[in-house]
Amino acid sequence: MVSDRLLHSLLALFAALAAGLLLLVVGFIAQEALGLLQQLGVGAFLFHGEWQPYAGRFGLLPMLLTSLLLMLGAVAIATPLAVVGAACINFYLGRHSAILARRLVEIAAGIPSVVYGLWGLTLLVPLLAAIKQPGASLLAGMMVLALMILPTIVVVVDAGLRALPTHYRENAEALAIRRSGFVFAIALPAVRGSVITGATLAAARAIGETMVVMMVTGNLVQLPGSLFDPVRALTANIALEMAYAMDEHRSALYVSSLFLLLFAVALVLTNQLLLGWRGRHG
Amino acid sequence: MVEAATIAPPLGARSTLGIDTLVWGVGLALLALFGLLLAEMFAAGLPVLSLEFITGEASDAGRSGGISAVLVSTLWVVALAVGIALPLALGTALYISEYLGRGSTLYRLIHGSLDVLSAVPSVVFGLFGNAVFCELLGLGYSLAAGALTLVCMIVPVMVKASVDGLTAVPTELRAAGSALALSKPALIGHIVLPAALPGVASGVLLGVARALAETAALLFTSGYVLRMPDSPLDSGRTLSIHIYDLAMNVAGGDRFAYGSATVLVILLLMINGAIALVSSYAHRRTTDS
Amino acid sequence: MGYLGDAMDQRQACHEPAAGEISLCTDQLCLSYGSKQALEGVSLEIKPRAVTAIIGPSGSGKSSFLCCLNRLTDLTAGSAVSGQVKVGSTEIYGTQRHDPVQLRRQVGMVFQRANPFPFSIWKNLALPLRHHGVRDKQQLRQRIESALQRVGLWDEVSDRLNTPAGALSGGQQQRLCIARALVLEPSILLMDEPCSALDPISTQRIERLILELKERYTIVIVTHDLAQARRIADHVALFWSFEGKGRLIEYGPAPQIFHHPTHELTGAYLAGHI
Numbered sequence: 001m002v003s004d005r006l007l008h009s010l011l012a013l014f015a016a017l018a019a020g021l022l023l024l025v026v027g028f029i030a031q032e033a034l035g036l037l038q039q040l041g042v043g044a045f046l047f048h049g050e051w052q053p054y055a056g057r058f059g060l061l062p063m064l065l066t067s068l069l070l071m072l073g074a075v076a077i078a079t080p081l082a083v084v085g086a087a088c089i090n091f092y093l094g095r096h097s098a099i100l101a102r103r104l105v106e107i108a109a110g111i112p113s114v115v116y117g118l119w120g121l122t123l124l125v126p127l128l129a130a131i132k133q134p135g136a137s138l139l140a141g142m143m144v145l146a147l148m149i150l151p152t153i154v155v156v157v158d159a160g161l162r163a164l165p166t167h168y169r170e171n172a173e174a175l176a177i178r179r180s181g182f183v184f185a186i187a188l189p190a191v192r193g194s195v196i197t198g199a200t201l202a203a204a205r206a207i208g209e210t211m212v213v214m215m216v217t218g219n220l221v222q223l224p225g226s227l228f229d230p231v232r233a234l235t236a237n238i239a240l241e242m243a244y245a246m247d248e249h250r251s252a253l254y255v256s257s258l259f260l261l262l263f264a265v266a267l268v269l270t271n272q273l274l275l276g277w278r279g280r281h282g
Numbered sequence: 283m284v285e286a287a288t289i290a291p292p293l294g295a296r297s298t299l300g301i302d303t304l305v306w307g308v309g310l311a312l313l314a315l316f317g318l319l320l321a322e323m324f325a326a327g328l329p330v331l332s333l334e335f336i337t338g339e340a341s342d343a344g345r346s347g348g349i350s351a352v353l354v355s356t357l358w359v360v361a362l363a364v365g366i367a368l369p370l371a372l373g374t375a376l377y378i379s380e381y382l383g384r385g386s387t388l389y390r391l392i393h394g395s396l397d398v399l400s401a402v403p404s405v406v407f408g409l410f411g412n413a414v415f416c417e418l419l420g421l422g423y424s425l426a427a428g429a430l431t432l433v434c435m436i437v438p439v440m441v442k443a444s445v446d447g448l449t450a451v452p453t454e455l456r457a458a459g460s461a462l463a464l465s466k467p468a469l470i471g472h473i474v475l476p477a478a479l480p481g482v483a484s485g486v487l488l489g490v491a492r493a494l495a496e497t498a499a500l501l502f503t504s505g506y507v508l509r510m511p512d513s514p515l516d517s518g519r520t521l522s523i524h525i526y527d528l529a530m531n532v533a534g535g536d537r538f539a540y541g542s543a544t545v546l547v548i549l550l551l552m553i554n555g556a557i558a559l560v561s562s563y564a565h566r567r568t569t570d571s
Numbered sequence: 572m573g574y575l576g577d578a579m580d581q582r583q584a585c586h587e588p589a590a591g592e593i594s595l596c597t598d599q600l601c602l603s604y605g606s607k608q609a610l611e612g613v614s615l616e617i618k619p620r621a622v623t624a625i626i627g628p629s630g631s632g633k634s635s636f637l638c639c640l641n642r643l644t645d646l647t648a649g650s651a652v653s654g655q656v657k658v659g660s661t662e663i664y665g666t667q668r669h670d671p672v673q674l675r676r677q678v679g680m681v682f683q684r685a686n687p688f689p690f691s692i693w694k695n696l697a698l699p700l701r702h703h704g705v706r707d708k709q710q711l712r713q714r715i716e717s718a719l720q721r722v723g724l725w726d727e728v729s730d731r732l733n734t735p736a737g738a739l740s741g742g743q744q745q746r747l748c749i750a751r752a753l754v755l756e757p758s759i760l761l762m763d764e765p766c767s768a769l770d771p772i773s774t775q776r777i778e779r780l781i782l783e784l785k786e787r788y789t790i791v792i793v794t795h796d797l798a799q800a801r802r803i804a805d806h807v808a809l810f811w812s813f814e815g816k817g818r819l820i821e822y823g824p825a826p827q828i829f830h831h832p833t834h835e836l837t838g839a840y841l842a843g844h845i
């Protein structure tokens with residue numbers, strides 16, 4: 001039998017390796033990005049609109065805005081629908097249909113993003129193209145992303161609703177409060193923490209998503225003038241240019257990775273802080 | 283004089299019918315939407331499935347033939363990634379749950395960094411993997427490089443599930459083991475790990491699902507050569523990349539894209555089912571004794 | 572020899588053990604869980620080869636006291652012990668790091684809720700033996716059989732040693748747990764309300780067993796059943812909780828405690844007034 005000391009050190013080594021992965025990833029990306037960042041300054045990336053890597057112009061503004069708009073749009077579409085959907089599953093559907101509905105939502109939450117992209121590309125984009133060419137657009141991106149993150153939010157909110165004490169419902173009934181009144185005045189406010197968690201998780205997923213946006217937004221680097229304009233997101237840009245980017249161009253991709261990383265991390269930490277704060281303040 | 287109490291008249295005659303209809307409408311519409319999308323995928327994909335499709339060689343850029351090379355590449359990537367990630371994740375989970383006190387600084391530090399790691403966008407992992415595994419380690423575009431990249435992504439998922447499984451082991455069992463003068467390694471090996479096996483198993487399955495679904499991180503690490511790999515050092519294309527490539531880059535590839543998507547989703551459904559089985563087994567075992 | 576000792580004598584609670592016996596005593600033992608103090612200043616000397624019953628209302632620190640005697644407190648994060656616990660000549664919370672594994676071979680424990688491992692009956696007993704170096708199949712078999720004989724379980728389970736222990740009845744499971752504690756041949760056996768979840772018949776069996784075991788073992792048993800304490804105890808210690816801190820308020824031979832208690836709380840408690 002191995003000794004306690006040996007096992008302890010071995011496991012500590014594994015844990016250090018696992019936790020060290022983060023340092024490795026962040027450190028590597030930052031190291032590759034910092035040179036160019038120092039040379040050109042953050043402003044050259046954030047406040048300039050021209051992305052011409054061969055001319056040494058690395059303005060990320062259009063793609064940064066696109067990524068933010070895609071994320072905000074998707075979360076704005078998905079969150080209210082998901083919350084109402086979760087309420088429907090919990091308080092409107094019967095026991096057996098609720099079980100079936102939950103299964104369906106779980107399955108939808110586990111479907112790979114490339115399949116959502118496929119759906120968007122073959123079903124939604126032609127539909128939008130019939131309204132206004134070319135179809136692949138900011139709006140398409142928002143809609144498909146919303147569809148992709150919706151099941152995740154439903155799962156989180158549903159878990160929150162299911163954890164509510166049953167006496168809430170009983171008290172509400174005793175006070176002659178109707179079901180809809182109970183749902184919107186008592187149950188949903190009581191799980192607003194879950195809603196926030198679900199929405200932040202979903203936002204992090206949306207801003208980091210690559211396949212969907214690459215497949216349905218048209219990948220044209222420009223400031224979107226309307227919802228129907230084709231655009232390119234930060235993630236798609238990395239994936240599209242990684243294969244051939246060299247030198248400064250490649251560093252610029254690391255800079256955009258760094259921004260993405262910081263953004264996703266900020267979302268997670270915000271969520272943790274909110275959860276911690278709620279934990280302490282009821 | 284106080285009047286005799288009467289039954290209160292209905293306060294506000296406002297009907298809640300509108301709100302109820304809205305909830306029903308939204309809920310059912312959402313369920314129908316997802317149901318229809320899945321049905322659409324199966325309708326387009328199932329007719330493509332055949333023995334020839336599963337075992338045949340691709341031809342015409344994937345428009346015809348089969349996906350055997352894709353399946354083999356997928357198997358390599360997933361098996362390697364999970365095989366490497368499992369000891370790492372299990373070791374970490376054991377360290378966290380058996381050797382660190384909850385709420386200790388180190389505990390929060392490891393947990394926090396794994397949380398952050400799980401939020402890093404996959405394309406960032408792709409860029410990282412490309413630079414570190416393909417170029418620095420000299421693996422080139424290869425299944426091994428893709429698998430190593432995936433390891434970084436699935437370790438957090440697997441650690442979390444394993445820790446959940448380990449913390450669910452009843453304290454009475456630990457106390458019984460300690461009182462019998464079992465050393466800590468023996469306690470872990472003979473009592474804790476066997477009892478936590480369902481949690482660990484679902485962690486592994488979650489890791490497999492995550493690895494199967496991943497696309498962006500593999501585009502520039504495992505590559506997308508549509509050929510039967512001879513070894514993990516060859517480049518190869520996983521199912522999800524195959525779907526992407528057929529949909530985006532191959533005119534007329536939709537049919538086979540849907541066929542491959544159907545295979546992928548069926549695999550994921552099987553994993554979902556396995557997770558459900560494992561956890562119901564664990565549930566039954568704990569409620570039995 | 573004094574039990575509680577007079578106030579003067581408190582520092583000298585632990586006497587030199589008589590030859591050939593593993594003595595057990597505590598001196599000014601205090602235990603806290605984080606900021607909550609559970610035990611305060613408990614000094615007592617357990618008599619060898621006898622049954623010492625620990626009684627007292629729930630929450631008075633009886634289980635906590637027991638857990639100090641084999642360092643099971645180590646399992647609770649944030650617990651802190653001060654004072655002395657001496658097993659034989661070893662101070663188990665002493666400054667030089669003492670190996671709890673060695674200690675727990677000498678001091679066995681049976682818990683309130685039967686906690687067999689989710690294995691077969693055989694493996695429940697074989698695991699601790701194998702771990703402590705018994706490899707020989709013949710010897711394993713012999714020791715397992717004798718442990719099961721001693722708790723009166725052999726005739727009931729000898730034909731199904733490979734079935735899961737969880738399938739046994741509650742009383743059988745508890746006797747299996749006692750057998751499991753006995754296979755290692757400890758010299759001291761700690762029991763925390765071992766009968767509280769059992770039916771009267773199983774309880775009776777276990778009480779008989781305890782009376783047999785005291786020929787060879789030092790037994791410390793926590794019980795909230797005063798009748799049980801009367802039936803089996805040679806010595807009785809009464810714990811009481813003062814503002815949440817458990818203290819030992821009276822300790823002596825069972826007849827004395829039951830018939831001529833000195834502390835007024837003891838009299839009231841035994842009479843059922845509290």
Ligand SMILES: Nc1ncnc2c1ncn2[C@@H]1O[C@H](COP(=O)(O)OP(=O)(O)O)[C@@H](O)[C@H]1O
Pocket residue numbers: 604607609627628629630631632633634635636647815817
């Ligand atoms: N693990 C623990 N953490 C914190 N407090 C505990 C713990 N175990 C016991 N306590 C507290 O210590 C006191 C004594 O408990 P215990 O020893 O179980 O009493 P008894 O066995 O006499 O009922 C109680 O107030 C209990 O709440």
Ligand SMILES: [Mg+2]
Pocket residue numbers: 633634635
């Ligand atoms: Mg107790």
